[in-house]
Amino acid sequence: MELETSSAFRDRPVNIDESGQQKWIYAKQPKGKWYTRRTIVAWFAIAFLVLAPFLKINGNPLMLFDIANRRFSIFGQIIWAQDSYLLALIMVIIVVFVVLFTVIYGRLWCGWVCPQTIFLEMVFRRIEYLFEGNYRNGRHHKVVTPRITLLRIAKHITFLITSILIANVFLNWFIGPERLLEIITAPIRENWLGFTFMLGISLFYYWIYAFFREQVCTMICPYGRMQGVLLDSRSIAVIYDFKRGEPRGPKSTGDCINCHQCIAVCPTGIDIKDGSQLECINCTACIDECNIVMKRINKPENLIRFDSFQGIESGKRSILNGRTYAYSAVLVVLLIVLSVMVMNRKPIEATILRVPGTIFQQVDSANYSNLFLVKIINKTQSDKNLQIKLITPKSGKLQLTTGQTTLKSQEKLESVLILSLNKQALTGKSTPVELGIFEGETLLEVYSTNFLGPLN
Ligand code: SF4
Ligand code: SF4
Known part of the structure; x- marks a missing residue:
């Protein structure tokens, strides 16, 4: 069916004018069942964003991406940087999931759960309506009176305060509540770096939500740019029923x-x-x-609705196709691999490396020692009393400089290990050594390295 359209929208985004300047969008506040549903989803999403780093599962935050300590807590499961293969797999699963989800449901993510949309439409836009009133039919105050100027100043102050709060919510996901509280409460001169970072992010959010706004979605977001290749005529999207609506016009x-x-x-x-x-x-x-308009003119609702292009054309809805099955199969396989990997993760992760720049030390006429840096992470949910024992050669002396052997759940131990061997045990300049990490009599991990000694 031939649509009654102008092709001007294909030349440039509607929020950009001929000279490349931003055209301000004065969107009227929606009203109706979808807006109510979206508001409910948005408040749940905001509650999750705010509370996730505070809530604990097994003593671990529900969500925390502690990049500085290379420790991630995802739904209470601690994943360390040493588990990078798991993180990579999680990223692959997320990408496949997003592709699959988009093929079937289009950009549902964008309108309903993307933090950019939630904060812009459900928080900042509502603040704007509060100070400037609803933009009926896209109209706004063209004559700026002193009262309107004052209201706009108040709006921007509220925007700035809200941006600071959002920046804190964002930081909380990366540094955790304790560190965040430290930055907030410590005098600025003692914490100027953290404070500057927080201020920078707050101003960035203020600029995004007060000025740049929907251009994040229409010009920058890479997910939006991918729609052309992800969507097909069977993808579900918000769509206008051109079969029912055309030819359009008051008397058509x-x-x-x-x-x-x-x-x-x-x-x-x-x-x-x-x-x-x-x-x-x-x-x-x-x-x-449109449903409000349809009601007013006594026509059936849903002239614009969630449907697919093919659904509108044929009058039948179909969301399952070959691509859907293929992506689903890949997703199921990846989830199984991920579950197996998480279940088979080593309970203890250890690295034992020679202290850089050291070779050997002569303890006395019969013994030599080497220094090693030991890092042990207890990845289990229980405390562990660990010992490092020498497996080969049979005799020798081990000493951890920190003296610590008990690791709490998810705790990391870093220490220097002094290994002393009698010269009789040395097989040459470099003697193979095996160290075992034990819990009681149970061997958890074996680590192989070399012991350096004199030439003869
Ligand atoms: S056209 Fe798309 S972005 Fe615009 S109101 Fe409809 S669903 Fe929202
Ligand atoms: S709101 Fe509905 S009736 Fe009005 S122009 Fe849009 S599609 Fe047509």
């Missing part, structure tokens, strides 16, 4: 009266009647708005 036979309300409410300023576009974040605001 189609159900669309061309009232432009779906455009007025769109946070990216597009016209969904032009078909699926990269700028559509599937927020469903146009569905709600």
Whole structure:
């Protein structure tokens, strides 16, 4: 069916004018069942973002990406940098999941759970409506009175305070509540680096939400750019039923009266009647708005709805296709591999390396010693009393400089190990040595290295 469209929207994003300048979008506040559902989802998502680093499972944060200590807590499971293969696998699974999900449900993520949309549409846009009123039909205050100026200043102050709060929520995911509290409460001169970082992030968020806004979705987000290759005619998306709506116009036979309300409410300023576009974040605001119009003119709802292009064409919904099955199979295999790897993770991760720049020391006329750096991580949920014992050669003396042998759950021990061997035990300049990490009589890990001695 031939759509009644202008092709101008293909030349440039609607929020950019001919000279490349940003065109401000004054989106009207949506009203309806989809907006209510989205609000509920958004508040759950915000609660998760705020609370996840505070909530604990087995004493570990629900979510914490402690990059400085190379320790990640994902749903209470600690993953160390040494488990990088697991992190890589998790990343692959996320990418496959996103691809699969997008093939089936389009950009549901963007409109419903992406933090950028949630904060812009559910927090900052609402603050804006509070100070500037609802932008009915995309209108805004063209005559700026002193009262409006004051309201706008108040709006920006509120934006700034909200940005600081969001920056703290973001930092909490990376440094944890204890360190965050330290940065907040310590005098600035004692913590100027942390404070500067937090201020920088706050100002960045303020710029994004007060000025750059929906351009993150329409121009920068790589996920949005991938839609062209991920979506096909069977993908579910917010879509205009052109079969029912065309020909459009107040006096035409189609159900669309061309009232432009779906455009007025769109946070990216597009016209969904032009078909699926990269700028559509599937927020469903146009569905709600069009349903209000349909009700008013006594026509059935859902002229704009969640459907696929093929579904509109054929009148039948179909979300399963060859790609869906293939991606699902890959996802299931990856999940099984991940579960097996997590279950078979070594309970103890140890590295024993020679202290850089050292060779051997002569203890007395019969004994030599070597220095090693020992790092042991207890990855289990219980405390461990560990011993390092010499397996080969049979005799020798081991001493940990920290003296510590008990490691709490998820604790990391770093110490220098002094290994002394009698010269009778040496087989040459470099003697193979095996060290065992034991819990009681149970051998948990064997580590092989070399003991350096004199030439003869
Ligand atoms: S809101 Fe509905 S009726 Fe109005 S222009 Fe959009 S699609 Fe047509
Ligand atoms: S076209 Fe509709 S679903 Fe897409 S961004 Fe605009 S209002 Fe949201």
